[in-house]
Amino acid sequence: MAPALVAVAHGSRDPRSARTVHALLDVVRAERPDLDVRAAFLDLSAPRVGDVLAAVRADGHREAVVVPLLLGSAFHAKVDLPAVLAEAGARLPGLRLRTADVLGPDPLLESAALDRLREAGVDGGDPELGVVLAGVGSAHAPANRLVAQVAERWQARHSWAGAVAAFATAAEPDVPAAIARLRERGARRIAVGFWFLAPGLLTDRVVDAARAHAPDALIGAPMAAAGTVAELVLTRYREVLDRTELGSGAA
CATH class of the missing domain: 3.40.50.1400 (Rossmann fold)
Structure with missing residues (x-):
């Protein structure tokens, strides 16, 4: 069983935000139907990260890759998410958690933003x-x-x-x-x-x-609906697995 992909967004009081995240992950699933892809939110939206990770373990996974749907390494990436994952890891023995890099900066994001401007x-x-x-x-x-x-x-x-x-x-x-x-x-x-x-x-x-x-x-429109963002989510997931394989090979 491949590690689950848990995509973590910040969350918003505006329901359009969560709908957009779910639509983005539908594209990810279409690209990789073999993966268990789940959405989670740090705040303001459901489901929350801890609940999703508990469900991942309950469904038989022993490993999950957390992909932050964050555009840079600011407070949410450096403080909020690590704290949430540390708490979840303590509560969920037997579930290995690995965290991917944030989405930005990356040329694929720039392409997504430009694509939405061209569409306008x-x-x-x-x-x-x-x-x-x-x-x-x-x-x-x-x-x-x-x-x-x-x-x-x-x-x-x-x-x-x-x-x-x-x-x-x-x-x-x-x-x-x-x-x-x-x-x-x-x-x-x-x-x-x-x-x-x-x-x-x-x-x-x-x-x-x-x-x-x-x-x-x-x-223009926000970036998530551009296909390049789904590609980037999968790239971040693969990077984590590639790092693991390199580490195993070095050992």
Whole structure:
């Protein structure tokens, strides 16, 4: 029996978020019907991580690979998830838990975000277009820097007037400030892409702010529906198994 794949998302009060995670994992299952793939959430949504892992063991698994559906190594990845897994491991003797890397940074995520912008009508060669890449925002500065670096790469690769990161909370610039910067660079049209996996209250906040300052803005969708994200989830799972095989070979 292959190790179960337990994909752990943060969770949200907005039910669209959990629905999107479940839809993403349906794609993962279609790609790997031999795997037992389960969704779990750290907070605000059900089922919670501990309950899912208990069910995994009850169903006969002796090993699970936890794949964090997180875009960077901030507080949830470094503190929340390890604490939850440590507690679950203490309660579930006989179930070996291994944790994959977070999803980002990775070129597949950038491709997913760009794909959603293209679906919204964004032209990579439009010199009068300014692109806002909206992230959650974090007190962990490297997480914000990751989003800014993606926007910088986009600006270097496209003929847009500019591309600027913006944040829904906890960091600067916010969406109105990012739009103002792009207009200073000559942007006459605005597009908004998302460095979010799923829709929720914060993505709504981004859209409302964008519409208030650029009513005709092209709005992309969050990334999870792109097929490349399902591919990335499976890549993270395989990386854990590959590390184990290399370690066994070295021994």
